[in-house]
Amino acid sequence: MVARDLTARFRGRASHTRATAGRGRSFAAASAAFVAVGALTLAPTVSAAPAPAPAAAQAGALAQLAPGTLLSSPVEIDPSxxxxxxxxxxxxxxxxxxxxxxxxxxxxxxxxxxxxxxxxxxxxxxxxxxxxxxxxxxxxxxxxxxxxxxxxxxxxxxxxxxxxxxxxxxxxxxxxxxxxxxxxxxxxxxxxxxxxxxxxxxxxxxxxxxxxxxxxxxxxxxxxxxxxxxxxxxxxxxxxxxxxxxxxGVPAYIENIVAIAGPGMPPIALPKGMTAYGLYILAGLDTAHPELGIPSVLTEQGRALLGQAKVQCLGDFEETAVGTVLGSLFTAPLSSLPDFHRVLFDYMKMPEDGFGQPFFIGQGLKDTDIIMPSTLIYAETLRRNGQPLTFRTYPTDHSGTMAASLPDSTPFVRALFDGNPPAPSFGSAE
Missing domain, CATH: 3.40.50.1820 (Alpha/Beta hydrolase fold, catalytic domain)
Structure with missing residues (x-):
């Protein structure tokens, strides 16, 4: 159902247009419409609005809603x-x-x-x-x-x-x-x-x-x-x-690499995709945990790139960061930040046990986007822990693994829906 009981104080965030309808009916604009009792649709508006409500007030209003509650009426997508x-x-x-x-x-x-x-x-x-x-x-x-x-x-x-x-x-x-x-x-x-x-x-x-x-x-x-x-x-x-x-292409144990980052580590320029991913990790971690003070151990260039990582999409940011030596962006190790390791590992670490239903992991042996040996170690850890894993490797790269794995993952998923969960197995595609 669509939430109907939020107040009009969020109306101020209604600044997007129909051209950005994928995210344009912002939470605030949606909330403004919900004051109409029984209203089940959200009409776009470009009328003047009061100043945006504080973030804390928005969070408080959201907290009253059940997860999965619609915040605006769904907009049907045109095929074009x-x-x-x-x-x-x-x-x-x-x-x-x-x-x-x-x-x-x-x-x-x-x-x-x-x-x-x-x-x-x-x-x-x-x-x-x-x-x-x-x-x-x-x-x-x-x-x-x-x-x-x-x-x-x-x-x-x-x-x-x-x-x-x-x-x-x-x-x-x-x-x-x-x-x-x-x-x-x-x-x-x-x-x-x-x-x-x-x-x-x-x-x-x-x-x-x-x-x-x-x-x-x-x-x-x-x-x-x-x-x-x-x-x-x-x-x-x-x-x-x-x-x-x-x-x-599962990114496992990447936190072990992040944990040792600092001046001179890594000492060379990485492929542009990995450079972008590394900066995205720092940006995401800074967003989630500003109390760590990540910018305090970055150079001026590092802080600038951290800011760009938060706003640029992947293709553009790869070009922005290409040739950057990540180790040159630090004035001190990340590990010097108080409580950094605990926060990092809680933030990024993949679960190693407690899985209740079967799951499938496919890994390309020529994958250079993900630290492929780490994924292999992760799969072995899951197997040793007795988790319901089906694991397959393929002689292809990061993107190629998606299509290459379909002959295995398609019947796997069909069996899940048919109520015949596959037994765990571990190996390579034929």
Whole structure:
């Protein structure tokens, strides 16, 4: 359902236009409309508005709402939106929406996302759901996929799952296109966003989504998917029926690299993608934990790049940071910051046990975007801990793993929905 009982004091954030409808019906604009008792739709407005309410007041209003509550009326997507990049082939209908979820420290937050349903008649009980966790797009509000659309790689991949008869719901993640920054690679926050997106999708009239769902993700989203796999039942509660997960290009144990960063470490320029990811991690950590004082151990150039990391999307930021030696951006080790290691590992560490349902990890042996040996060690740790993991490797790179893994992940997911969970296995694709 759509929240109706918030006050008009949030009206001041209504500054977006129809052209940015993916995130444009901001939380504040939505809240202003909810004072009309019984109103189930949100009309765009460009009228004058009072000053924005303090962030604390907004958080207080959000805290009164259940996770997954819609904050505005969903907007149906036109197939030509964003040059067609928002439309998954095989979709019959699609919506953009904004919903209540959680951010760092379990604080209430807003997130945006999209819902797609396949062509044809929904099965009894509704369409089984794939909750998609996307890879890195950037940290700035303009980087939200519900605005920019999907890459061709992602469109092809999501079209495959839709062709299997599944609805797709896709969070942007809290802070990406909504108030507050995005705590990049905070797996627990991403897990809340992924789970609450399923709840929000089920509140969309006409979507007809089932309680049964799985999470699938790549890269940043691969880590989000596997962390979600650990917490899905806890975060979802009795209203949802979580079945399992698929993650490809999973970024495991990256915190071990971040923990030793400082002057001269790393001492050389890394590939531009890894340089951008490293700065995004620092920016996300600074957003989530400003008390650490990360800028205090950065050079002037480091502080400038940290600021740019918070607003630039991946392609642009890779070019901004290309050739940068990360070790040259520090005046002191990150480990010199009080309580840094505890905060870092709580923020980034992937879960190693406690998984209740089967999950699948696919890893490309030629992956240079993710520290591939770390993912292999992570998979072995999960196996030794007796977790319900199916693990496969493929002779391909980071992006190629998505398509290469489909012959294995497709029957895996089908078995999850059919109620025949696969037994754990560990090995390479034939």
């Amino acid at each position: 939106a964003a040059g067609g990049a928002l439309w998954i082939p095989g979709a019959a209908r699609a919506w953009k929406l904004e919903y209540r979820t959680s951010t760092s420290g379990d604080g209430p937050a807003a997130s945006t996302g999209t819902v797609y349903v396949p062509e044809g008649q929904a099965p009894e009980g509704g369409w089984p759901v794939v909750s998609w966790a996307h890879g890195t797009t950037g940290l700035g509000d303009s980087c939200a996929p519900s605005d920019t659309g999907w890459s061709q790689r992602d469109l092809d991949y999501l079209a495959h799952w839709m062709g299997q008869g599944y609805a797709v719901v896709a969070t942007d993640y809290a802070g990406l296109g909504t108030p507050g920054g995005m705590p990049y690679l905070d797996g627990k926050v991403e897990a809340h966003n992924v789970v609450d997106m399923v709840k929000a999708g089920r509140n969309v009239a006409g979507a007809d989504l089932s309680r049964e769902w799985v999470v699938i993700g790549q890269s940043q989203g691969g880590g989000a998917a596997i962390t979600t796999a650990r917490y899905a039942d806890e975060y979802g509660g009795p209203d949802l029926d979580y079945r399992g997960a698929v993650g490809t």
